[in-house]
Amino acid sequence: xxxxxxxxxxxxxxxxxxxxxxxxxxxxxxxxxxxxxxxxxxxxxxxxxxxxxxxxxxxxxxxxxxxxxxxxxxxxxxxxxxxxxxxxxxxxxxxxxxxxxxxxxxxxxxxxxxxxxxxxxxxxxxxxxxxxxxxxxxxxxxxxxxxxxxxxxxxxxxxxxxxxxxxxxxxxxxxxxxxxxxxxxxxxxxxxxxxxxxxxxxxxxx
Numbered sequence: 001x002x003x004x005x006x007x008x009x010x011x012x013x014x015x016x017x018x019x020x021x022x023x024x025x026x027x028x029x030x031x032x033x034x035x036x037x038x039x040x041x042x043x044x045x046x047x048x049x050x051x052x053x054x055x056x057x058x059x060x061x062x063x064x065x066x067x068x069x070x071x072x073x074x075x076x077x078x079x080x081x082x083x084x085x086x087x088x089x090x091x092x093x094x095x096x097x098x099x100x101x102x103x104x105x106x107x108x109x110x111x112x113x114x115x116x117x118x119x120x121x122x123x124x125x126x127x128x129x130x131x132x133x134x135x136x137x138x139x140x141x142x143x144x145x146x147x148x149x150x151x152x153x154x155x156x157x158x159x160x161x162x163x164x165x166x167x168x169x170x171x172x173x174x175x176x177x178x179x180x181x182x183x184x185x186x187x188x189x190x191x192x193x194x195x196x197x198x199x200x201x202x203x204x205x206x
Contacts, residue, residue, distance in 0.1 A: 018043070029065065031063075038051070062080075086187060101203050102117070104173070104176075135173045141157075190202070190203045
């Protein structure tokens, strides 16, 4: 389970399947959430039922305690102990890490899909600025100029054709990597936001 607390009294939660977002009140050492909006991806296997378990915990008004890097929630018959992400997983380096796209960022939405999870677009930047990876269907090559948290991409690809839903993912990946982006790293998550078209990607270190 991963909880993210955002300025403005908001929370994002995921337990391996969908991500839920909404308002949160932490006063009185009780975690109280309002109505949560969630992504709608179908999940199976080990994460089947994770959304229901998560909703049951969060809506039970669990008590919370914070001790150093450890947050403990107690509610709905469960005790959940979580470690701060920075302590559990320090920031990965931008250069030399293989990053896997798991979320597409639009102007006002974050999009995940089964197709995206299946094709697993990847991105790697080498110390000499070369780019390699896959956009979903085709192989990517090119270069990246890194200036602080600004990363400017020049990308070329092979010319294969895949299923329409795969090509749609690829077009969004390539659009996000078209030119100058702003890069932020939080633990093992890289967020790239395109400065020109305001699309972007969330990627996780492999």
